[in-house]
Amino acid sequence: MNFTKMHGLGNDFIVIAGESRLPDNASGLATRYCNRNFGVGADGLVFILPSDKADFLMRIINSDGSEAEQCGNAIRCVAKYVYDNGLTDKTELAIETIGAGAQTVRLNVKDGKALTVRVDMGAPILDGLAVPTTVDENPVIGHPVEVEGTEFRFTAVSMGNPHCVIYVDDAADFDLHRWGPKLETHPLFPKRINVEFATVLSRSHIDMRVWERGAGPTLACGTGACATLVASVLDGKADRSAVVSLKGGDLEIEWSETDNRVYMTGPAETVYRGVLA
Ligand SMILES: N[C@@H](CCC[C@H](N)C(=O)O)C(=O)O
Numbered sequence: 084m085n086f087t088k089m090h091g092l093g094n095d096f097i098v099i100a101g102e103s104r105l106p107d108n109a110s111g112l113a114t115r116y117c118n119r120n121f122g123v124g125a126d127g128l129v130f131i132l133p134s135d136k137a138d139f140l141m142r143i144i145n146s147d148g149s150e151a152e153q154c155g156n157a158i159r160c161v162a163k164y165v166y167d168n169g170l171t172d173k174t175e176l177a178i179e180t181i182g183a184g185a186q187t188v189r190l191n192v193k194d195g196k197a198l199t200v201r202v203d204m205g206a207p208i209l210d211g212l213a214v215p216t217t218v219d220e221n222p223v224i225g226h227p228v229e230v231e232g233t234e235f236r237f238t239a240v241s242m243g244n245p246h247c248v249i250y251v252d253d254a255a256d257f258d259l260h261r262w263g264p265k266l267e268t269h270p271l272f273p274k275r276i277n278v279e280f281a282t283v284l285s286r287s288h289i290d291m292r293v294w295e296r297g298a299g300p301t302l303a304c305g306t307g308a309c310a311t312l313v314a315s316v317l318d319g320k321a322d323r324s325a326v327v328s329l330k331g332g333d334l335e336i337e338w339s340e341t342d343n344r345v346y347m348t349g350p351a352e353t354v355y356r357g358v359l360a
Pocket residue numbers: 094145150151152153154155156157244245277295296297298301303304305306307
C-alpha cells in the first residue's frame with residue numbers, strides 16, 4: 084500500500100488513496116502504522132475513497148484503531164492531496180465524511196499546489212444527548228464534571244464528532260496528560276469525547292490545547308478549534324470570528340450568523356511518500 088505522510092498544523096496522518104473501500108483490517112493497520120516507535124507514526128490513518136454523494140469520501144481511523152466521524156485537519160489534507168495529485172482539477176469540491184455529511188472545501192492554490200483550505204464544517208450540534216453526553220439539556224453550557232475530587236465545567240459541542248470545551252487559566256501550561264484521559268473516558272460521555280482546554284485571550288483570539296479521543300495529545304484539532312469557538316460564543320466570551328491558536332499553529336474559525344455553519348481555514352502540508360511493508 085502506497086501512503087503519503089501529511090499534516091495540518093502538526094496533527095499528522097498517514098494518507099492512503101486508491102482503495103475502492105475501507106479495508107477490513109483498517110483498525111489493525113491504524114494501530115500498527117500510527118505507532119511512533121514500531122510504525123510510521125501518526126495521529127490517524129486516513130483513507131480517500133470513492134463517494135456516490137460527493138467528489139470523494141474520507142474515512143479516518145484514530146491511532147488507537149477507533150473510527151472517528153470527522154476530522155478537520157485531515158479534511159484539509161485530503162483536499163490538498165486530491166488536488167496536488169491530479170485526482171481533481173476543481174478548487175472547490177465536496178468531501179463526504181461519515182459524521183458530518185458532505186462538506187464543501189475551497190482551496191487557495193499557488194503555483195499549482197494547494198496552500199490553505201477553507202472548509203464548510205457544517206452546523207454545530209448542541210443538544211446534549213445528541214453530542215452525545217448523558218446531559219439532557221440543549222445547549223449544555225458550563226455543566227459540572229468531577230474527576231478525582233476536582234470539578235471542571237464543560238460546554239458540549241458536536242461537529243460530527245463529540246467535544247467538550249473547558250476553560251482554564253493557562254491552556255498552554257495545562258497538564259493534559261493528567262486530566263485528558265480521565266475526561267475522555269468519563270461516564271458523562273457515552274462515546275468518549277475530545278477534550279479542549281481553552282483560554283480566551285481576547286474576543287477574537289483563543290488559545291487551546293487538546294486531548295483527542297483515540298489519539299491523546301495532538302498538536303492541533305480542527306473540529307476541536309471549531310467546537311471551542313462555538314462554545315466561546317455560547318459562553319459569551321468571544322465574537323463569531325476568531326483565531327484559535329493551537330500548539331502547532333493557528334486556525335481561523337467563523338461561526339456564521341447567516342447560515343449557522345462553521346467555517347475553518349488553515350494549512351495542509353505533504354511531508355513524504357512511502358510504501359507500507
Ligand atoms: N484531529 C481531528 C479530529 C480527529 C478525530 C478525533 N480524534 C475523534 O475521535 O473524534 C481534527 O482535526 O478535527
